[in-house]
Amino acid sequence: xxxxxxQKIFLHPEILTKDxxxxxxxxxxxxxxxxxxxxxxxxxxxxxxxxxxxxxxxVGKSHATKILKxxxxxxxxxxxxxxxxxxxxxxxxxxxEVWQDILNETFKVLGIQRTIKYGTSSxxxxxFIETLNKSPLKGLLLIADDVDKLKPxxxxxxxxxxxxxxxxxxxxxxxxxxxxxxxxxxxxxxxSFKNLxxxxxxxxxxxxxxYFREYRKEEVEEILRDRAEKxxxxxTVDDSAISYLAEIVTVPIWKGLDLGFYILRKAGEVxxxxxxxxxxxxxxxxxxxxxxxxxxxxxxxSLEDRELVTLAAALLTAKNEGxxxxxxxxxxxxxxxxxxxxxxxxxxxxxxxxxxxYPLVVLEDVDLIRxxxxxxxxxxxxxxxxxxxxxxxxxEVVAEELAQRFNVNANDIVGLLGN
Ligand SMILES: Nc1ncnc2c1ncn2[C@@H]1O[C@H](COP(=O)(O)OP(=O)(O)OP(=O)(O)O)[C@@H](O)[C@H]1O
Ligand SMILES: [Mg+2]
Numbered sequence: 001x002x003x004x005x006x007q008k009i010f011l012h013p014e015i016l017t018k019d020x021x022x023x024x025x026x027x028x029x030x031x032x033x034x035x036x037x038x039x040x041x042x043x044x045x046x047x048x049x050x051x052x053x054x055x056x057x058x059v060g061k062s063h064a065t066k067i068l069k070x071x072x073x074x075x076x077x078x079x080x081x082x083x084x085x086x087x088x089x090x091x092x093x094x095x096x097e098v099w100q101d102i103l104n105e106t107f108k109v110l111g112i113q114r115t116i117k118y119g120t121s122s123x124x125x126x127x128f129i130e131t132l133n134k135s136p137l138k139g140l141l142l143i144a145d146d147v148d149k150l151k152p153x154x155x156x157x158x159x160x161x162x163x164x165x166x167x168x169x170x171x172x173x174x175x176x177x178x179x180x181x182x183x184x185x186x187x188x189x190x191x192s193f194k195n196l197x198x199x200x201x202x203x204x205x206x207x208x209x210x211y212f213r214e215y216r217k218e219e220v221e222e223i224l225r226d227r228a229e230k231x232x233x234x235x236t237v238d239d240s241a242i243s244y245l246a247e248i249v250t251v252p253i254w255k256g257l258d259l260g261f262y263i264l265r266k267a268g269e270v271x272x273x274x275x276x277x278x279x280x281x282x283x284x285x286x287x288x289x290x291x292x293x294x295x296x297x298x299x300x301x302s303l304e305d306r307e308l309v310t311l312a313a314a315l316l317t318a319k320n321e322g323x324x325x326x327x328x329x330x331x332x333x334x335x336x337x338x339x340x341x342x343x344x345x346x347x348x349x350x351x352x353x354x355x356x357x358y359p360l361v362v363l364e365d366v367d368l369i370r371x372x373x374x375x376x377x378x379x380x381x382x383x384x385x386x387x388x389x390x391x392x393x394x395x396e397v398v399a400e401e402l403a404q405r406f407n408v409n410a411n412d413i414v415g416l417l418g419n
Contacts, residue, residue, distance in 0.1 A: 039141055042181060073109065091145070172204075238279060266287040271283065299367070307359045307362045316338065
């Protein structure tokens, strides 16, 4: 028997996961150089300026800065420079949790075997300052990702108060007793974020953000091809499969390299299971919907009950307007009562004002929806919700998740949400 017929073609599945950090990013040389020029000061010990990076979803902001952190620390260690970089993501965290991460990451780069789990944010900040002051380092670079995605405070409206408070503090650590060089790179998806900060906070940042533009379709193709070549055995992925995939992931609401990697991974798994020796367009077509559904499922499974139920109520009232599916807060409120009845609980009788302050903010942060507020006047109930996902897939996934969590009949929910 021919041994090669048993050979798998999907050799390195890990290369197509979210956690895989490539050596470099394609088409980002200029941006990387600009950032490095701004922070090189840390290695020679002079004072720098805070950097702000912005760009839309999936353009490589997080990975660019993680690569930067990795390479910065490698060079510093190798050359004996007394500086280090730490990376934290603020996504979905409270300010206190972010400080905890900053502190624990700082312990790590200093080689201190310690993790802290308790303390208020100001206590954690004080320990951070003390630790850094006592360390042999001359400077620290803090990379704070997704600061526009800090967890919203329950009681406040979605002002930037939380974010501004955090940003103000990290730009003023010297006034709190920090004696070392310290600068930060802050990353946001929202391009207007900086303008919404208070003047004192804003003034410590580079005037213009470093902007990560979106990739053109040919570039997306190139990135996908590069990744596929590393993950699969030589010459097993068709060019036409890659072009088709690039086409799909550049459709606005399907957008995303991560989705592209995910679909390639699905295709690889199916190929090896069935003994298929090539990844072609037909195979990609076959796994596209499953791949998307899996990704939506991951997101929906991460929601808390109130967010999930609010999403279901929004889906119940979704209308097709032009190319997009949308609804209004004023429709979601009564729909919550319908869903509550079905689930047999009174827990989810929310007012429009609450929905806007909390569940919708989270749903927007995980990219399932976009929220548009009316410009003037209005009472907020006319706030519009636009779905970012394929509505049929989303309904299916939400119905399955509700059925499972609340122990109700999935068919009832599917029937209610309709198609
Ligand atoms: N230029 C590139 N070359 C290779 N891979 C890339 C490139 N840009 C992005 N990627 C990959 O695409 C995925 C998304 O990138 P990343 O998470 O850094 O995006 P982001 O800008 O942080 O998005 P978000 O706003 O959603 O956080 C990652 O797996 C990353 O490795
Ligand atoms: Mg990111």
